[in-house]
Amino acid sequence: MTHQAGDFVEAHCGKCGDALRHAVVALVNGEVVKVQCMVCGSTHKYKPTTRQAKTDSPGTVRRTKTASGVSTTRVSTPRSPAKATSSSGKAARGRRDWEEQMAKRDVSTAKPYSMGACFAEGDLVDHSKFGFGIVTKTTRPDKMDILFEEGPKVLRCTL
Known part of the structure; x- marks a missing residue:
């Protein structure tokens, strides 16, 4: 149950x-x-x-x-192999999206990530743990979605 x-x-x-x-x-x-x-x-x-x-x-x-x-x-029941495959497929698609976006960017223009920094959609971010990412969406009052190589993350920021 x-x-x-x-x-x-x-x-x-x-x-x-x-x-x-x-x-x-x-x-x-x-x-x-x-x-x-x-x-x-x-x-x-x-x-x-x-x-x-x-x-x-x-x-x-x-x-x-x-x-x-x-x-x-x-x-608890074991996860089915089908679910594991679909999640790895989703991760592969996210990585391809990240690679395509990064191919168009100059990493020297990346802003270092800080919770107190201001970011806008399309900004290139350099995070100390996740590496380079692209801001895909900003959400008020203080959050943004960033696409990193390992997948999307929601991080804090100042808008």
Whole structure:
């Protein structure tokens, strides 16, 4: 059985800095993706605890408590090879797009990335970890989509 919104899971809270009880807020294909800390109230991506990450391997069964106190069982199933192939195909397309865009650019014009710097669509960015990327979209108030060699990323900026 998969989780439902309102179920409780143990997750790491970056604000509290500890592995605590969290309420499930969002699910994608039955997998928990967003949770809310029951201590500080912050909502964030689901970050399983080290213990859960080890035990949540494909095909495992785990007991959890729901809001009503009833135990539920979640069974993880292995990912199908078809999904792995489609995601690698998507990555290859993203890399080809990046290579085509970079072929038209002069890397000496790249702006060094900084969260406090201003960027516009089409700008070439030099990131210390991801390398060169092209700003594909800016989103108010402080985010931008950048296409890097390893794929698209959403980073902070000043608009």
